[in-house]
Amino acid sequence: MDARPAPDGPRAALPVRDLVKFFGVRCAVAGIDLDVPAGSLFGLVGPNGAGKTTALSLATGLLCPDQGRVAVAGHDVWSDPSAAKALMGVLPDGLRTLDRLSGRELREFVARMHRLDIATARGRSEELLVTLGLAGDADTMVRDHSAGMTKKIGLAAALVHNPRLLVLDEPFESVDPVSGETIREILHRRTAGGGTVIMPSHVMGLVETLCDRVAVTAGGRLLAVGATADVRAGMPLQQRFLQLVGARRMDGGGLSWLDTSSGSD
Known part of the structure; x- marks a missing residue:
């Protein structure tokens, strides 16, 4: 090391x-x-x-x-x-997407931006939808997805062009x-x-x-x-x-007021 x-x-x-x-x-x-x-x-x-x-x-x-x-x-x-x-395929911190597209549209859009032909773009998009459990909501706008689903949509978009x-x-x-x-x-x-x-x-x-x-x-x-x-x-x-x-540890005096609940007698 x-x-x-x-x-x-x-x-x-x-x-x-x-x-x-x-x-x-x-x-x-x-x-x-x-x-x-x-x-x-x-x-x-x-x-x-x-x-x-x-x-x-x-x-x-x-x-x-x-x-x-x-x-x-x-x-x-x-x-x-x-x-x-x-x-590269990138899933950044604080992901921002074209959230008025559906999950399917977003993946196909990213695939086409990476110059995949339409058939390949659609085929990979569908496979990722199924694998990541997104197929049932494929036509829902990204803005209406939960945080977890949005994370998976971002991952699928990062994967769709099979980056190195x-x-x-x-x-x-x-x-x-x-x-x-x-x-x-x-x-x-x-x-x-x-x-x-x-x-x-x-x-x-x-x-x-x-x-x-x-x-x-x-x-x-x-x-x-x-x-x-x-x-x-x-x-x-x-x-x-x-x-x-070199993580700092709490010692003695700090936050001593937390030791007693305000609801205590």
């Missing part, structure tokens, strides 16, 4: 070099270097404000960095965005256990076929059981990266994470 990446190689699905981003005087991403191996299910964990979402927004071209380079299959995300983004790289921000959030198991199977199938999945999450147990590699971030920096078992260092990922980020 090491916070430094290995040298660039043909097995790096997403090489990230010296990535820096400021918002005013605040440094959100402070010189991240990272290689995400092809075929990996890569977890990204960190406290709120650690820079996870910003780093992934930079890596997928949603934000422009102040410094650094990211490439997908040799295509620079900012100097060659069309080629790089054609190889999937970047999925909290793909299990608001999703029921049955659908969650289906999503697990989809992600494992994707990586078994040579695709790569990057998954930021706050759910340590999920990352520990699902991801074969993990990076721990705090303060816009990488604290550790490597095989999940190596990063864990013989302890549960939750415990190791708290150790790495």
